[in-house]
Amino acid sequence: MNCVQVCPRNAVEVTSIEFEDQIISIKVDHEKCSMCEECLDDKGNFCPKNLFYKDKVKSKENEDIEGIRFKFKEIAKCQGCLRCEALCPEKAIKPVIFDAM
Ligand code: SF4
Ligand code: SF4
DSSP, X not given: OEEEOOXXXXXXXXXXXXXXXXXXXXXXXXXXXXXXXXXXXXTSSSOTTOOEEEEEEEOTTSOEEEEEEEOGGGGGGOOOOOHHHHHOTTOOEEEEEEEOO
C-alpha cells in the first residue's frame, strides 16, 4: 500500500510504506543534522539501500540550506531495518510509524 501522510515539519513530501503491519516513513530533521554525510555512504554501511542524498532544504527560518533528504520516491526499497535511526550521530533521522489499519 502507498499512502501520503502529513508530516509536522521539514518533510512535506512524506510517502510511506506498509511494513510488517506498520506504516513507516523516514524523516530527516534538518535542524539537528550536522551534515557529517555518514548517511550518504553507498557501501551499505549506513543505509543498505542508499536512500539518503544531499540537496537544498528549507531551514526553520525558511532559508535555503544544504541538507539531507530521504529518497521518498524509492521508499519501496526501504527494508525497515532502522539502521538510519540508530547510526545517525545527531539522531536526526527518525522513522514515522503509524499503526496499519
Ligand atoms: S548521518 Fe545524520 S547528522 Fe550526518 S548527515 Fe546524515 S542525517 Fe545528518
Ligand atoms: S530503515 Fe533501513 S533501509 Fe530504510 S532508510 Fe533506514 S537504513 Fe535505509
